[in-house]
Amino acid sequence: MRMTDNTILITGGTSGIGLELAQQFIALGNDVIVVGRNPARLDALRVSHPKLHVLRGDVGDPRSVAALYEQVAGAFPDLNVLVNSAGIMRKIDLQRPDFDLADVTREVEANLNGTIWMDVQFLAHLKQKQNAAIVNVSSGLAFVPMPIAPVYCATKAAIHAFTLSLRVQLRNTPVKVFELAPPGTDTPLFHGEFAADDGGGIKPMAVDVLARHAIDGMRRDVLEIRPGLANVLKLGSRIAPNFMLAQTSRSVDAMHGNAGSRRA
Numbered sequence: 001m002r003m004t005d006n007t008i009l010i011t012g013g014t015s016g017i018g019l020e021l022a023q024q025f026i027a028l029g030n031d032v033i034v035v036g037r038n039p040a041r042l043d044a045l046r047v048s049h050p051k052l053h054v055l056r057g058d059v060g061d062p063r064s065v066a067a068l069y070e071q072v073a074g075a076f077p078d079l080n081v082l083v084n085s086a087g088i089m090r091k092i093d094l095q096r097p098d099f100d101l102a103d104v105t106r107e108v109e110a111n112l113n114g115t116i117w118m119d120v121q122f123l124a125h126l127k128q129k130q131n132a133a134i135v136n137v138s139s140g141l142a143f144v145p146m147p148i149a150p151v152y153c154a155t156k157a158a159i160h161a162f163t164l165s166l167r168v169q170l171r172n173t174p175v176k177v178f179e180l181a182p183p184g185t186d187t188p189l190f191h192g193e194f195a196a197d198d199g200g201g202i203k204p205m206a207v208d209v210l211a212r213h214a215i216d217g218m219r220r221d222v223l224e225i226r227p228g229l230a231n232v233l234k235l236g237s238r239i240a241p242n243f244m245l246a247q248t249s250r251s252v253d254a255m256h257g258n259a260g261s262r263r264a
């Protein structure tokens, strides 16, 4: 697809992959709107990145998604690309005795429902545009879960499945449907709740490199963009699924404080 002269909305564009994509899109001559929740972060971005349009919104709340649509469609009628990068990732021990059930599925609201709500809410608008696209950000962990982040990985597998269906349903429209499945990438999310060896000690991809892969893939109409280890995870999930799961499972023992005594 053409990668200049677009108007691009990026949820989660206030940090990490979304913010890096925003900056690279601007450098290519696109107009970019970013969305996030944290007001202090939004205010700081308005000062540090004056070319960005910065809006507050919570994709995990359907009323906020509807309000965001009204605001964006009014102020940016040329919007033709939606990137769903908003997401959270948490380490969850499913054996913990003290669960708050609503809290345990928080990632479903932000990652999965948020992506679906944004896609559905903006679809009628995007269908009227030339060079229109939706980019859903999943993960290499959509293909092989990392069991210490069970709900996160379930949302990413679901985003992958949803994106396949969305692409088929939109094949009679001008809207291209991309999936960006990043590998571990050097952002606040990667470091957040996780110890250095939780991901098997892998070295994360630099975020600027990841964003360049994403933009290059979009330019070449690669509909499922799987840079670096994300591609290994997808291929490995087909060829040697048990072996791949064993690699991503090692950190469970450390989470349970019994490293070296794995039962299965």
Ligand SMILES: NC(=O)c1ccc[n+]([C@@H]2O[C@H](COP(=O)([O-])OP(=O)(O)OC[C@H]3O[C@@H](n4cnc5c(N)ncnc54)[C@H](OP(=O)(O)O)[C@@H]3O)[C@@H](O)[C@H]2O)c1
Pocket: 011, 012, 013, 014, 015, 016, 017, 018, 035, 036, 037, 038, 039, 041, 057, 058, 059, 060, 061, 084, 085, 086, 087, 088, 089, 110, 114, 137, 138, 139, 140, 181, 182, 183, 184, 185, 186, 187, 188, 189, 190, 204
């Ligand atoms: N980094 C990795 O290793 C990696 C690997 C594979 C996939 N991914 C995926 O890439 C995407 C971006 O991750 P990242 O690494 O860039 O993380 P990040 O630096 O933590 O950025 C996450 C962004 O999402 C926003 N956000 C979170 N919940 C939101 C909500 N309910 N509504 C609106 N905005 C929300 C955050 O802003 P506020 O908190 O202010 O709302 C922030 O801008 C995520 O979907 C993640 O799952 C990341």
